[in-house]
Amino acid sequence: MEYGVVVFYSTSWALKAEKVAKEGGFEVKLIPTPRQISSDCGTALRFRWEDREALLALLESKGVRIEGVHKI
Amino acid sequence: MSRFFASRIGIIVSGAIIGALAALLVLWGNPPNMGICVACFTRDTAGALGLHRAATVQYIRPELIGFILGALLGALLFKEFKPRSGSAPLIRFVLGFFAIIGALVFLGCPWRAYLRLAGGDLNALLGIAGFIVGVAIGVFFLKRGYSLGRSRPVGTAVGLVMPVFALILLLLLLFRVSFGENAPIFFSKSGPGSLHAPILISLAVGIVAGFLAQRTRFCTMGAIRDVIIMRDFHLLSGVLAFIVAAFLVNLAIGKFHPGFAAQPIAHSNHLWNFLGMVLAGMSFALAGGCPGRQFFMAGEGDGDAAIFIFGMLVGAAFAHNFNLAGVPDKIVDGKLVVGGPSLWGQIAVIVGLIIVAAIGWTMREK
Numbered sequence: 001m002e003y004g005v006v007v008f009y010s011t012s013w014a015l016k017a018e019k020v021a022k023e024g025g026f027e028v029k030l031i032p033t034p035r036q037i038s039s040d041c042g043t044a045l046r047f048r049w050e051d052r053e054a055l056l057a058l059l060e061s062k063g064v065r066i067e068g069v070h071k072i
Numbered sequence: 073m074s075r076f077f078a079s080r081i082g083i084i085v086s087g088a089i090i091g092a093l094a095a096l097l098v099l100w101g102n103p104p105n106m107g108i109c110v111a112c113f114t115r116d117t118a119g120a121l122g123l124h125r126a127a128t129v130q131y132i133r134p135e136l137i138g139f140i141l142g143a144l145l146g147a148l149l150f151k152e153f154k155p156r157s158g159s160a161p162l163i164r165f166v167l168g169f170f171a172i173i174g175a176l177v178f179l180g181c182p183w184r185a186y187l188r189l190a191g192g193d194l195n196a197l198l199g200i201a202g203f204i205v206g207v208a209i210g211v212f213f214l215k216r217g218y219s220l221g222r223s224r225p226v227g228t229a230v231g232l233v234m235p236v237f238a239l240i241l242l243l244l245l246l247f248r249v250s251f252g253e254n255a256p257i258f259f260s261k262s263g264p265g266s267l268h269a270p271i272l273i274s275l276a277v278g279i280v281a282g283f284l285a286q287r288t289r290f291c292t293m294g295a296i297r298d299v300i301i302m303r304d305f306h307l308l309s310g311v312l313a314f315i316v317a318a319f320l321v322n323l324a325i326g327k328f329h330p331g332f333a334a335q336p337i338a339h340s341n342h343l344w345n346f347l348g349m350v351l352a353g354m355s356f357a358l359a360g361g362c363p364g365r366q367f368f369m370a371g372e373g374d375g376d377a378a379i380f381i382f383g384m385l386v387g388a389a390f391a392h393n394f395n396l397a398g399v400p401d402k403i404v405d406g407k408l409v410v411g412g413p414s415l416w417g418q419i420a421v422i423v424g425l426i427i428v429a430a431i432g433w434t435m436r437e438k
Binding site: 004009010012013015016025029030031034035037042043065067 | 074075077078084158172191214215216217218219220221222223288289294297298301302304306307436
């Protein structure tokens with residue numbers, strides 16, 4: 001299984017994204033932002049890479065602000 | 073190399089090294105259970121600069137200078153030096169201000185709370201409990217949409233303000249500069265401020281801690297927050313390693329003395345130990361990092377973290393100029409006199425709780 005993470009500039013957006021994604025039926029999990037991606041001690045949303053387009057479209061439609069998307 | 077620092081074993085080893093060095097600093101001359109205390113050391117530095125005149129707590133602490141320079145080194149070596157700012161700086165100043173007032177009512181930031189526990193000071197349990205509650209309240213606000221907004225890349229000068237400030241402090245310390253009679257730089261002749269390890273040892277420990285923390289994201293607040301938000305124990309494992317290593321070193325050097333009463337530079341006023349750290353925990357959670365973390369981020373070029381530190385510096389000055397800080401327990405004629413904050417200190421904590429909660433409630437992004 002391949003995964004990706006969405007990173008945010010604020011933990012509150014990560015929490016919002018998790019809620020929105022779960023309500024949308026996506027299999028996601030909050031994880032600490034992987035050290036390789038960012039030096040901050042923040043929170044990121046892990047998702048199944050195959051869901052990428054659908055998930056990002058959902059987050060955008062719900063007004064969740066994201067910082068970036070990375071494959072892990 | 074990067075992979076090692078990012079790993080579970082990396083943060084455990086790093087936490088253990090920092091904890092062991094912190095306990096050893098006491099052997100080398102730092103105050104009891106205060107090998108590293110970011111709040112106390114900021115307070116001492118404010119005193120050395122004459123921002124407050126509490127004669128027993130005045131010394132420019134090289135550990136903090138090392139935190140900044142070590143983090144800067146780590147960031148430069150691994151291309152993570154990123155000057156940034158603009159995420160509600162004034163609010164961060166206020167959070168820093170009240171964080172240190174809460175911490176100084178307890179007589180320690182989370183770093184020292186853990187080190188006090190590792191030295192057998194059971195009052196730390198009340199402080200740590202308060203700290204966890206404070207972080208949990210911060211998480212409640214995060215779940216409501218609390219955010220200070222995004223920071224933006226800025227010019228290199230912004231990122232260098234804190235490292236340059238640290239270098240100036242180092243020069244003032246090394247040359248013991250005097251600006252006149254009864255003028256800074258002050259060096260305590262008695263009390264905690266007079267107790268310190270040799271400058272180069274303190275500086276070296278600070279640099280090592282700063283470097284390791286920058287690489288691993290070691291954070292005494294994030295450890296608690298990540299467990300509450302996502303049941304993730306990565307950062308907590310680093311903090312537990314920090315405590316265990318300090319405890320083992322304390323056992324080995326005969327500095328473990330379990331109990332509540334008359335612990336060094338501590339008071340057993342349980343309510344205010346608890347509430348002081350609720351205030352500190354909330355403030356650190358809303359600012360996104362413990363006080364150590366703020367120094368490391370400032371070393372990486374984060375201008376907002378630097379503003380938080382200046383808020384702590386000013387808050388420390390207020391804490392002592394206005395008699396807000398906790399007074400340690402004393403033994404007078406063989407009897408224990410329980411210390412704690414003055415009425416003004418208690419009022420300051422309540423006011424701080426209200427103001428920080430108002431920040432948590434109102435600073436939202438939709």
